[in-house]
Amino acid sequence: MTSTLKSMLIFARNGLGTPILLIALLVMIVLPLPPLALDIFFTFNIALALVVILMTIYSPRPLEFSVFPTVLLLATLLRLALNVASTRVVLMNGQTGTDAAGQVIEAFGEFVVGGNYAVGLVVFFILVIINFVVVTKGAGRVSEVSARFTLDALPGKQMAIDADLNSGLITQDEARARRLETSAEADFYGSMDGASKFVRGDAIAGILILFINIIGGLVIGTVTHDMPLADAARTYILLTIGDGLVAQIPSLLLSTATAIIVTRVSAAGDMGTDIVRQVFGSARAIAIAAVIIGALGLVPGMPNLVFLGLGGALGFAAWILNKRAMQTEVEVLPEEPVAESNTPRELAWDDVSQVDPVGMEVGYRLIPLVDRAQGGILLERMKGVRRKLSEELGFLIPPVHVRDNLDLGPNGYRVTLNGVPAARGEIHADRHLAINPGQVYGTLEGVETKDPAFGLPAVWINAEQRDHAQTLGYTVVDPATVVATHLSQMLRDHAHELLGHDDVQQLLDRLARNHPKLVENLVPKSLSLGVVLRVMQNLLSEQIPIRDMRTIAETLADHGARSQDPVALTAAVRAALSRFIVQGITDSYEDLPLIALDPGLEQVLQRSLQATGSAGLGIEPRLAERLQRGASEAAQRQEIAGEPAVLVTSAELRPWLARWLRPMVRGLHVLAYTEIPDNRPVRVVATLGAAEAQAATA
Structure with a gap:
C-alpha cells in the first residue's frame, strides 16, 4: 500500500496523474470491471465529492480554488464512466442477485431504501428534483450573471488599476499582480458559467440512465434469463436504484459545491466563520427569536417541550453573546492632565514654528x-x-x-x-x-x-x-x-518648488560615490551649488525628471566654463537628454509629429527677443492672441488624432515660448531643434503663424 501511494505521488509530481486518470476513464467505459473495483471507485467518487465541497467551504476566496471547473469536469466524467461500467455489470450479471454489481450498490439498494424499489424510486426522484430544479438551476443562473457582470466590469477595473498606479498608490509589481488577479477572476467566472452546464447535463443523464437500466434489465431478465416479471423487476430495479443513488449523492454534493463557490463574495474569509459571525452573531436577533419560539411553546396543542426547550437555548445563547460583547468594550479613561509649573519658561528657537x-x-x-x-x-x-x-x-x-x-x-x-x-x-x-x-x-x-x-x-x-x-x-x-x-x-x-540646496547636495553626494572626479570638477570648480540648483529646477518645471544625474553633471561640467547662465545651461542639458525627453513624450518608434513655426514669424520673434534681451518676448497683443489660438487648435487636433502635441522652434525661443504657451495650451510640449534625436524621423503636421508673420511685417 505504501509503495502504491509513493508511485501515485511520483506520477502526480511528473505531471502524469491527469493523463492516467483519463486513460482509466476510457478503460472503465470499454472494459468490464469486477464488483470489487466498482466498490473502490464508487467509494472514491463519494470521497472526492466530499473533499471538493469541503474545499469550497474552507477556501478563503473563490479564486483560491481556481481549478474547481476542471475538477468538476473530471469528477463528472468519472461518475458517468462508473455509470457505464456499473450498467454493464448489472445487465450482464443482474440475474445472480442484488450483489452482482458490488456491495456499495447493494447497500444503497437494500439498506438505504429498505429493499423497497418503490421507495427507492421516490427517494431517487426527490434527489433529482432537488439537484436539478433547485441547486443546479440556481447555480447555473448565478454563474451566468456573475460571469456577465465580471466581464462587463473588467475594463473599469483595469482603468482603476491604472489610476492607482499613476497616482502612486501601488507599485508596478502590485499593479501587475492586480491585473493578473482581475484577469484570473474573469476567466474563473467564465469557466464556472460553462462548468455549471456540466452539472445540469449530469442530472439529466442520471434520469435517462435510470430509465434505460430499468427497461433494459426487465427485458434482459424476462427474455434472456427467463425470470418472472416480479423477480426481474425487484432485482434489476433495486440494482438500478442503488446504482442511481450511489451516483446521485456525489452529484448532489458537487452541485452544492458549485452553488457555494459561485455565491461566495470576493472578500477573503472562511465561509463557516462568516456564517457564524453574520447569521448567529447578533444577540438582539437571537433574543427576539427566543421570545417568539417560547411564545409558540405556550400555545395549547403545540409540542410545548420542544419549543420551550429551543426557546430557552436561544435565550441562553443571546445572553452569552451580549455578555461577550460587553466584555470587549474597552472604556478609555481621560488622561490625567500634567500639572504645569506656574513659572513661565523662557522662549527658545523651538517655540518658533517653521513652515511645512x-x-x-x-x-x-x-x-x-x-x-x-x-x-x-x-x-x-x-x-x-x-x-x-x-x-x-x-x-x-x-x-x-x-x-x-x-x-x-x-x-x-x-x-x-x-x-x-x-x-x-x-x-x-x-x-x-x-x-x-x-x-x-x-x-x-x-x-x-x-x-x-x-x-x-x-x-x-x-x-x-x-x-x-x-x-x-x-x-x-x-x-x-x-x-x-x-x-x-x-x-x-510644483516639483521645482520642492527641490532645495540640501536636496541637490544629497544628489551630488550620491553621485560622488561612483564618480568622485566628476562632482569635484563640477562643484565648486565650474559652477556654484546655486546655479546647479537653478538648472535642476528649470528641468523639473518642464516635467523633466532629474534621475540621470551623471548626464546632467557631465553636461554642466562641460559648459560651466563657458557660461554661468542657468537658461543656457538648461538648454545644453535638455539637448543632452534629448532621447530621454522624446521618450517621455511618446514611446512609439513611429514618426514624431511636430507643429512648426512659420519662418517669417520665427524671425519676428527672434528680433523681438534680441530687442528686449532678458526681459522676454515683446509680442504685439493681437499677434500673441492669434498665435495662442493657433497653437490651441493644433493641440486639440493632435489630441483627437491620439498623438502628442509638440511645438518645435529654435533653442533661443524655446524657453520663452514654453513659459508662455504651456500654461495656456493643455498638453503642449515645446522642443528645440537641437532636442530632437538625429535618428528619430519627424513629420510636420501643422505650421503656425504664416498670416500673423505677414501682418507683423506689414
Missing part, C-alpha cells in the same frame, strides 16, 4: 480618512504617492504634514506649499467618485462634480453603485484615492 514644505488641511468630516484609529488609509496612500514620485522625478519628496482646519468646509481640503494654498477640493467621505474617462454607456444617480485632479466630469455615487458604474465604463475610485491623485498631480506640477 508640503501640508494638507482637512475639514472635520474628513478626519476619519487620516485617522488610523478610525481605519483611515489616506496617510498610507500619501506615502505611496511620495514613493512613486520620488522614483519618477529623481529626488526625495518631502513628507506631507496633515492637520485639521475648522475654517474649511466639513468636506473640504487644501494642499499647501511652503504655507501657501496651492490646491483645494471637496469630497464626500461616505461615497465613491465615478469619473467619466471620455466614453460611458449610461448615466448615474448622484452628486455631479468634476475630478479635482484633471477636471474630468464625475459623479459622487453610493458604494452600492460601484459595480454598476464600472459596468457602464466609469472609473470608480474611493475618496482617499481622489485626494491622493490630486496630491500627486499637484506635487508633480
Whole structure:
C-alpha cells in the first residue's frame, strides 16, 4: 500500500496523474470491471465529492480554488464512466442477485431504501428534483450573471488599476499582480458559467440512465434469463436504484459545491466563520427569536417541550453573546492632565514654528480618512504617492504634514506649499467618485462634480453603485484615492518648488560615490551649488525628471566654463537628454509629429527677443492672441488624432515660448531643434503663424 501511494505521488509530481486518470476513464467505459473495483471507485467518487465541497467551504476566496471547473469536469466524467461500467455489470450479471454489481450498490439498494424499489424510486426522484430544479438551476443562473457582470466590469477595473498606479498608490509589481488577479477572476467566472452546464447535463443523464437500466434489465431478465416479471423487476430495479443513488449523492454534493463557490463574495474569509459571525452573531436577533419560539411553546396543542426547550437555548445563547460583547468594550479613561509649573519658561528657537514644505488641511468630516484609529488609509496612500514620485522625478519628496482646519468646509481640503494654498477640493467621505474617462454607456444617480485632479466630469455615487458604474465604463475610485491623485498631480506640477540646496547636495553626494572626479570638477570648480540648483529646477518645471544625474553633471561640467547662465545651461542639458525627453513624450518608434513655426514669424520673434534681451518676448497683443489660438487648435487636433502635441522652434525661443504657451495650451510640449534625436524621423503636421508673420511685417 505504501509503495502504491509513493508511485501515485511520483506520477502526480511528473505531471502524469491527469493523463492516467483519463486513460482509466476510457478503460472503465470499454472494459468490464469486477464488483470489487466498482466498490473502490464508487467509494472514491463519494470521497472526492466530499473533499471538493469541503474545499469550497474552507477556501478563503473563490479564486483560491481556481481549478474547481476542471475538477468538476473530471469528477463528472468519472461518475458517468462508473455509470457505464456499473450498467454493464448489472445487465450482464443482474440475474445472480442484488450483489452482482458490488456491495456499495447493494447497500444503497437494500439498506438505504429498505429493499423497497418503490421507495427507492421516490427517494431517487426527490434527489433529482432537488439537484436539478433547485441547486443546479440556481447555480447555473448565478454563474451566468456573475460571469456577465465580471466581464462587463473588467475594463473599469483595469482603468482603476491604472489610476492607482499613476497616482502612486501601488507599485508596478502590485499593479501587475492586480491585473493578473482581475484577469484570473474573469476567466474563473467564465469557466464556472460553462462548468455549471456540466452539472445540469449530469442530472439529466442520471434520469435517462435510470430509465434505460430499468427497461433494459426487465427485458434482459424476462427474455434472456427467463425470470418472472416480479423477480426481474425487484432485482434489476433495486440494482438500478442503488446504482442511481450511489451516483446521485456525489452529484448532489458537487452541485452544492458549485452553488457555494459561485455565491461566495470576493472578500477573503472562511465561509463557516462568516456564517457564524453574520447569521448567529447578533444577540438582539437571537433574543427576539427566543421570545417568539417560547411564545409558540405556550400555545395549547403545540409540542410545548420542544419549543420551550429551543426557546430557552436561544435565550441562553443571546445572553452569552451580549455578555461577550460587553466584555470587549474597552472604556478609555481621560488622561490625567500634567500639572504645569506656574513659572513661565523662557522662549527658545523651538517655540518658533517653521513652515511645512508640503501640508494638507482637512475639514472635520474628513478626519476619519487620516485617522488610523478610525481605519483611515489616506496617510498610507500619501506615502505611496511620495514613493512613486520620488522614483519618477529623481529626488526625495518631502513628507506631507496633515492637520485639521475648522475654517474649511466639513468636506473640504487644501494642499499647501511652503504655507501657501496651492490646491483645494471637496469630497464626500461616505461615497465613491465615478469619473467619466471620455466614453460611458449610461448615466448615474448622484452628486455631479468634476475630478479635482484633471477636471474630468464625475459623479459622487453610493458604494452600492460601484459595480454598476464600472459596468457602464466609469472609473470608480474611493475618496482617499481622489485626494491622493490630486496630491500627486499637484506635487508633480510644483516639483521645482520642492527641490532645495540640501536636496541637490544629497544628489551630488550620491553621485560622488561612483564618480568622485566628476562632482569635484563640477562643484565648486565650474559652477556654484546655486546655479546647479537653478538648472535642476528649470528641468523639473518642464516635467523633466532629474534621475540621470551623471548626464546632467557631465553636461554642466562641460559648459560651466563657458557660461554661468542657468537658461543656457538648461538648454545644453535638455539637448543632452534629448532621447530621454522624446521618450517621455511618446514611446512609439513611429514618426514624431511636430507643429512648426512659420519662418517669417520665427524671425519676428527672434528680433523681438534680441530687442528686449532678458526681459522676454515683446509680442504685439493681437499677434500673441492669434498665435495662442493657433497653437490651441493644433493641440486639440493632435489630441483627437491620439498623438502628442509638440511645438518645435529654435533653442533661443524655446524657453520663452514654453513659459508662455504651456500654461495656456493643455498638453503642449515645446522642443528645440537641437532636442530632437538625429535618428528619430519627424513629420510636420501643422505650421503656425504664416498670416500673423505677414501682418507683423506689414
